[in-house]
Amino acid sequence: MTGEGLAGPDTTTGDDSPFWAGAREGRLEFQHCASCGFVRWPAAGVCPECLSRDFAWRPVEPVGTVWSWVVYHRAYSAALRERVPYDVALVELDCGVRLLTRLTGFAGGDDPVGTRVVARFEELGEHGRVPVFAPAEEGTDR
Amino acid sequence: MGTGSTDVAGAVRGRSAVVAVGNTAQGTVPGIPADELAVEALRITLAEAGIDKSAVDGLITCKSYGGFGIDTEIGRLAGLNPAYSATLDYGTCNFSLHLACAVIDAGLASTVAIVYGTDQRSSGNRFGHALGRQDEASVYGFLNVAGPAAMAFRRHQHLYGTTEADLGRIAVSQRRYAEDNPLAIFREPLTLEDYLAQPYLVEPLRRSDLCMISDGGACLVVARADRARDLTETPVHVLGIAQQTGLRDRQNADQWMRGWIEQVASRIYPAAGIARDDVDALYIQDPTSVWVLQMLEMYGFVEPGGVGEAFATGQVGHGGRLPLNTNGGQLSEAYMWGFLHLCEAVRQLRGEAGGRQLEGLRTAQYCSTFGFMKAASTILGTELS
Structure with missing residues (x-):
């Protein structure tokens, strides 16, 4: 939904949808690495600190x-x-x-x-x- | 920040040289596709230098807007079967030149043509997109390089008290050079008062802080030192090269201040075997004036926050002790993704800069960046001793 109506390429990816869904409900949420705890944004499938693929979306x-x-x-x-x-x-x-x-x-x-x-x-x-x-x-x- | 250390002092000094530079018309060049503009630049460059196409055994291209500029396509159009070819995904010419030096040093080729061509003005690119990976950028409308550059300048103002007039001196100085450059798109005089009277595009930046999208092509030919002497009487030696990345992008603290550029500054002078004070002319790639401000400071040419005074007192810029972007830069000459900065540096060093020729140049430095991802610098010289 985040790129609708914009002329430029859609720079959003599906995996950031929990961020926008959380915002609609008044929460600020990001991916937390399940291995090292690093909080990352933009959303990604891998932790840039420890390279683990395990994460959970949690409020900050x-x-x-x-x-x-x-x-x-x-x-x-x-x-x-x-x-x-x-x-x-x-x-x-x-x-x-x-x-x-x-x-x-x-x-x-x-x-x-x-x-x-x-x-x-x-x-x-x-x-x-x-x-x-x-x-x-x-x-x-x- | 994990930038590591690199010991490269003197690794390429004098081993290759620029033997030819050339360019097509700049600005609006309708009717010629991007790849043909690149080939046209190659044709002009070889013809002006009297170099036969058969001498080219290396081809390094640069991807341009719309997905053009791929080596396999340029080679086909140009009728080349070079021993080596490659395409870089980004421009500024520094990265292409450095790859050419490495390719020559590795023995993969001896005479490398570096080409770039774009029809992005005629084909309607407005750079209405976010730079780098910024998921929320489109939602909040954070589009075009003007956004990050304006953020960085506002931050700089907060830290050092830099004024908009201080920044404006960069565009004003470059325009003064462009007045003497027949190739430049913007040649009408620009005073500081004119600059300050311009409306904001992305506050605190104005029109003259941002380069205009343009069509055109440019080319350099780089050769192994012994081949260079056969191809020209005035080779311009590559004295030193250095790079650093900031690929972590948004996870780097103060991301748009791009502090990792300082790593290049710490490497380039030892690599070239000269001191910063020995640089006779300086070129800084300038999609925005803010990049000039940042690199003047990070390479140590001006004190942080001192850019306005540096121009006002004749330390740098037109008429000053250190000439800067003597072609007018991208802000006033044309947006060739930095290629024309190196063309200008070579022309100045060879005494081929016409009405804007500077006297007594022996060295020139070119600094460039690929957005928030990479930085590079090259020092060129007329002499090896």
Whole structure:
């Protein structure tokens, strides 16, 4: 479902569907290696640390730190024309995963880089509910 | 990060040389398929150098947009049965040149043509896809290399206080060179004020921070040292080569800062047997200006965060002590996936750069990257001593 309506090649693979299914239910889930515990993303059939093929999808603490963010003013595919301008951020989750996402709840003029954030789940066009990240309030960080 | 160590000092120095470079028209070249543009570049290069096609016993091609550029197809079109041929899945020309050096050193061929051709402008490539493996990229609209480059620059701003005007000096300097380059697509003057007045494409990047998709072909001929002397009076020696990968991609910390490029920087000068200060002209492959910023810093030509000052004070760039991308680079000349940077370096070293010829060059360095996966550098020189 994740590539529907986009002009570019579909970079999603079937094996990441638990991530999107979890997000629709308000959970942030990734593959955990059954052998060494490494949390991996993008989804893959093999652990890049220990090369084991055994894994389980499990939720993680939905908290992290904004590494950087940008604003697209140009639509690089027809499906994005209605969306520009829109932001994209990279969040470094405490579990080690680096996740592309969008930001919410920041005031204009804020520089989100380095800000502690927590996952929310919001509708994003035809994709349904997806993870977005908002500034972590005191006490929601952990 | 698991990059390991590599002892390569001096392994290729002087063992092969570039004996010819050439290119087709650049920009919009309608009606000629990608593979025929590659062959046209080969034809022009051999003709201008007076080298007979029969001298070519090696062919290294580069896959281009749409799946073109395969050695078996280029060889058929070009009427070649070389002793050795191969196709690389990526460009920038550094990787092709390094493979040619290795092939020559291994005795598999003595005279290797490296070719690239693309019709991606005429055939409508908009690079509207995500770079690398990024499953969620299409959902969030993280398309085109402009996205990661803008992320990296914003991060750089956060770490060092770099301004958009600092970054803009890269495009402005390259445009100034392009004004003197008849091959360049963008030759109209560009001031820093012009740059800052441009709207954002992917904020904080503007149009002039990103290269334009173009059609065209380019070719280099590399020969074993003894063969090189037979083929030209002005061989340009390969003094040193170095590479490093970051194939773990998104699992590398600070992935878009590409810190592993520093491994190439640590290897290239010992490999070439020269010091960084001995580099007379610098070429950095530039799908985006941010890549120039990153490599200027990681190779140690400017201090982290000091790029704006380095241009403003004449340390690097047009009119400065260290010429940089004297063809205008991909930002202003044409997007030949880095091949034209090496063509320009060779022309400058041979005194064949026309109205933009620099004086007294003995060495040139070319640095390039394949996205977030690989980095390479070559140092060329007119002398071996």
